[in-house]
Amino acid sequence: MTSSKKSQQPFPHRHLLSCEHLSAPEISYLLDLADADADANRTGSAKRHVLDGRFLINLFFEASTRTQASFEMAAKRLGADVLNMNVSTSSVTKGETLIDTAVTLNAMRPDIIVVRHHAAGAVELLSQKVDCSVVNAGDGAHQHPTQALLDALTIRRAKGRISGLTIAICGDILHSRVARSNINVLNTLGANVRIIAPSTLLPAGSDRLGAEVFTDMWAGIEDADVVMMLRLQRERMEGSFVPTTREYFHFFGLDHEKLARAKPDALIMHPGPMNRGVEIASTVADHSRSVIREQVEMGVAIRMAVLEALAGHLPRT
């Protein structure tokens, strides 16, 4: 956070680490910026110069093709130079600590670092050790702010509003940073948020997150305006959380039968990558009401907006 300029800046934060403390006007400001960026991207007039001469590092401790590509494209559309660093877990365990990595990169004087890390809180820890702006691109099961913002933008463009909508988030809530960020953003914007999962995939205290909790998907999806499916994170499933993907699909997969309980114009969303036939039926994923591809498109726009907003806090060149 900055100090003196706080009152004048529409986005008064130096970093984007979490959605938990973003206000409704701050979120709306980002969505408005992104809305314009999305339109400009479609007409091919998007190349702007907000980040000319700036250097962005994509620092990914966890592999993610789509998020990294999305940040890279957003940064380049704004004129920044981009360096992609994929630091696999194994090379980290060879010695260098996260803080050493942060200090080393900081010494190279980048302007913005985009970080994904497998441990909750790691991006915030890194942000304390560097002088540049830091964007959280996902930290453990904690937060994934740009995903929630792009989801909000997608919903707002399709529905014209977010306030008052009933939005059901369904799937692996326990391991999901996407769910946590979305609950924050959608609540702040006035939506009625529901979460749906088997009890083994609901984190402790989930009834106190500001969402209505369902363990029965048929009930949870009833009259929903938006159905947001989450990926079943099978790589984090040590310890028998669900018996089989077949059973999971039967009770918690989005198929036409369950979808029929939602509103007739309900949006179908998924942050990707999808496990077709596990959490979502292939034909539902490709349904006319599916906005999964728009989510990807809005991803670039929202990341442009975030970088623009943070650019206001960079020292002048």
Added chain:
Amino acid sequence: MASEKGRAASATKSTRKVDATTTAFINARLVDPETNRDEPGGLLVADGVIADLGAHLRRNAPAGAEVVDCRGCVLAPGLIDCQVFAGEPGAEHRETLKTASHAAAAGGVTTIVVMPDTNPVIDQVALVDFIQRRARDNAVVHIATMAAMTKSLAGLEITEIGLLQRAGAIAFSNGKASVVDTRVMRNVLNYARDFDALIVHHTEDPYLSKNSAMNSGEVATRLGLPGVSKLAETIVLERDVRLVEMTRARYHAATISCAESLDVVRKAKARGLAVTCGVSINHLTLNENDIGSYRTFFKVRPPLRSDEDRRAMVEGIASADIDVIVSSHDPQDADVKRRPFSEAADGAVGLETLLAAGLRLVHGGDLTLIELLRAMTVNPAKLLGLPAGRLMKGAPADLVLFDPDEPWVLNKDLLRSRSKNSPFDEAKLQGRVLRTIVAGATVYQYAGVERT
């Protein structure tokens, strides 16, 4: 079977030089939890033991005695801390017996029990002997040794409990890990009973706590950290109580942290079992919200719980269902603490802040001074069979003089401990140790201003 002999030899006197002169502590507020004494008076020390005490000595010192004017401050038995993780042997960069003893002295702690979680593990007679020799040569407070109850703390094979006890091991523990195999635990308790050996157990189901970083609940969920349920502690404790019922062994739950565990202990005591328990100062004075945004100095084991549990622990001290308060002093260096929370080491140093942190509860009206000190002096002494921990004629002159009201702010860089991982860094504390006396000799004296 040999238990008296074993226990008599157990607390190694590190300061063997006995003060030949008489020291008179006058104008003191004498506080002794065993006799519920809390009155103005004085105390005489001669030959390393308490020679006399009482109101009649408040202003009168015998001729020739060295006189210490206590200026109305509290003179109490030196604290006895049943759970200290020193780094020696194996992790001397974190703490040695010497540095731990200086930290203890600065905190008014005159006896520390060091845990067997070292490298190598204290599971052999020669290693008990090593600790005691190192303590004798380097430490300024008494150091007693807790030996491992299973070899390498692996939870599979019983150690030589009889011989270790004879060598001076004061009690037996499995360190920071529970014995998972119920049959091994039964055999440990059954075997230990023949020696009247005290079994001290950390209760944590490792399957439930696997990969966990903090207490499960809303705070963990918001932080996206994997949580462990309180049940992981209570389940093992309940199992152990059943085994104690069967074996009639002496059993001490090392550090409980939640209301449910307290309930289990209460019921076991009501059934007449030799079950006791301890709580760490952290679980009496901090809660999970203190973790804030991933502050790793608040990462301890068991994890900090809700404030409701914390309050239950305080009530457990007041009702004497919880027997002892430990610092659970666990030095960790910056390299293992300055990491993402789930990857950072557990543990907090606590020797130097034990008393001041505990006094928060007295100043807050939750405990009386006697209730607090009872769990830090006479109760651990009784549990371990030590003669210290009392203000009594003939008892060892292990004493602490402290001003219960003086306010100060902790600067972790001024800690004597070799590691600085204190959750009380920059915290406002009230209550200052002025002087610590071990076997009649002053081993710590507050200089009035903190060294820098």
